[in-house]
Amino acid sequence: MPTPLPISGRPIRLGVVGLGQISELVLPTYARPEIEVIGLCDLDPARQQRWGRVFPNALRTADLAELLRTDADVIDVLVPTPAHGAVVTQVLEAGFHVQVQKPIARSLEDADAMLAVAGGTGATLRVLEDYLFYPPLVQLHDVLESGELGPPTGVHMKIVNTGRGGWDIPESSFRWQFEQARDGRGMLVFDHGWHQLAIAHWLFGPIRRIFGWIGSTQVAPDIAPDITLDAPSTLVWEHDNGVRATLDILPAPDTYFRSDYYTGDERVEVTGTHGFVRCNRISARGIQEPSVVLYRDGETRSFHALDDAPPDAFAASAAHGVATFRDPDVAPLLDGDTAGAILTALLTALESSARGQPLDVPRD
Numbered sequence: 528m529p530t531p532l533p534i535s536g537r538p539i540r541l542g543v544v545g546l547g548q549i550s551e552l553v554l555p556t557y558a559r560p561e562i563e564v565i566g567l568c569d570l571d572p573a574r575q576q577r578w579g580r581v582f583p584n585a586l587r588t589a590d591l592a593e594l595l596r597t598d599a600d601v602i603d604v605l606v607p608t609p610a611h612g613a614v615v616t617q618v619l620e621a622g623f624h625v626q627v628q629k630p631i632a633r634s635l636e637d638a639d640a641m642l643a644v645a646g647g648t649g650a651t652l653r654v655l656e657d658y659l660f661y662p663p664l665v666q667l668h669d670v671l672e673s674g675e676l677g678p679p680t681g682v683h684m685k686i687v688n689t690g691r692g693g694w695d696i697p698e699s700s701f702r703w704q705f706e707q708a709r710d711g712r713g714m715l716v717f718d719h720g721w722h723q724l725a726i727a728h729w730l731f732g733p734i735r736r737i738f739g740w741i742g743s744t745q746v747a748p749d750i751a752p753d754i755t756l757d758a759p760s761t762l763v764w765e766h767d768n769g770v771r772a773t774l775d776i777l778p779a780p781d782t783y784f785r786s787d788y789y790t791g792d793e794r795v796e797v798t799g800t801h802g803f804v805r806c807n808r809i810s811a812r813g814i815q816e817p818s819v820v821l822y823r824d825g826e827t828r829s830f831h832a833l834d835d836a837p838p839d840a841f842a843a844s845a846a847h848g849v850a851t852f853r854d855p856d857v858a859p860l861l862d863g864d865t866a867g868a869i870l871t872a873l874l875t876a877l878e879s880s881a882r883g884q885p886l887d888v889p890r891d
């Protein structure tokens with residue numbers, strides 16, 4: 528059975544399975560007194576060594592079953608999305624709490640299986656969605672909550688995918704993404720667009736109807752004509768509360784954006800009855816404008832001093848994770864059921880694109 532919560536009087540014992548690219552942002556946030564990293568699992572010994580140097584007392588293994596024989600309280604699942612279903616289910620069945628990277632799963636069947644096991648053991652299933660902790664988006668959320676802009680009426684979001692700037696990502700991190708894209712779950716709409724749907728759900732609640740219009744662009748037509756990106760794409764949807772949303776995902780492969788992490792230009796602009804509030808960047812540094820700007824009644828207000836780099840979001844997410852397991856009054860910001868609703872909306876958008884018509888998002 529999972530460790531009874533809350534955990535108090537000692538650090539949370541954490542194991543991690545999957546030590547690839549995203550661990551570069553997740554694992555540094557675990558070097559804190561409330562967490563003891565006791566196990567590191569990856570099929571690749573080089574990745575075990577890389578993180579074993581940071582957490583020298585942790586077990587290193589390529590065998591998940593060995594990690595699951597430790598006395599960890601929580602297991603972080605950072606393996607490729609297509610493996611989430613099998614790995615998370617195995618971890619839950621072994622009696623651990625779980626934190627899993629977004630998207631919760633590649634299919635509703637996988638997500639439902641996880642939720643059923645978590646429900647049976649009473650485990651906490653927390654989906655790691657750093658965008659909900661990104662300080663400029665938290666500021667935007669707070670502005671809307673304050674009522675200063677009146678009731679929200681709509682949101683415009685944009686992802687511009689660039690091929691230049693940011694960190695060097697190993698080819699292996701792309702391989703499973705292109706494999707996963709073969710059945711329509713592309714890197715830009717499914718893997719990245721998940722973040723934007725999660726933001727929308729967090730701000731405005733459930734999505735009732737959605738339309739996806741998903742395009743395709745060859746990445747390197749001369750040498751690999753069969754490798755395509757799922758853009759230009761547009762998603763349009765409506766929330767239960769009437770707020771309408773547009774997400775444009777555009778390829779701009781020759782555009783340079785400065786970034787120490789993932790690159791690309793992302794914007795989120797919410798219009799209310801009295802004005803708008805806009806988040807000007809998320810992954811990349813963008814152009815040098817304040818990360819959040821608000822307009823109301825002929826005046827603008829800018830937020831210049833927010834912590835607005837990706838590690839700030841991951842640090843805040845880790846702090847909330849600690850609170851989730853230590854404070855009985857704190858629940859996951861993105862729990863399994865909510866993540867399941869986001870996945871349902873996203874998969875409905877893919878289906879609507881294939882059918883060429885907007886669709887109602889199914890409900891349980």
Ligand SMILES: NC(=O)c1ccc[n+]([C@@H]2O[C@H](COP(=O)([O-])OP(=O)(O)OC[C@H]3O[C@@H](n4cnc5c(N)ncnc54)[C@H](O)[C@@H]3O)[C@@H](O)[C@H]2O)c1
Binds near residue numbers: 630
């Ligand atoms: N929050 C974000 O902004 C963000 C960004 C990137 C990726 N992600 C998510 O993080 C997850 C991982 O993505 P990534 O880019 O780090 O992938 P990656 O390919 O870089 O790393 C995956 C790692 O998992 C290991 N692995 C695979 N199967 C395993 C198994 N059965 N047991 C042990 N180790 C195994 C691989 O050896 C590899 O080191 C995905 O779900 C992805 O969507 C989130």
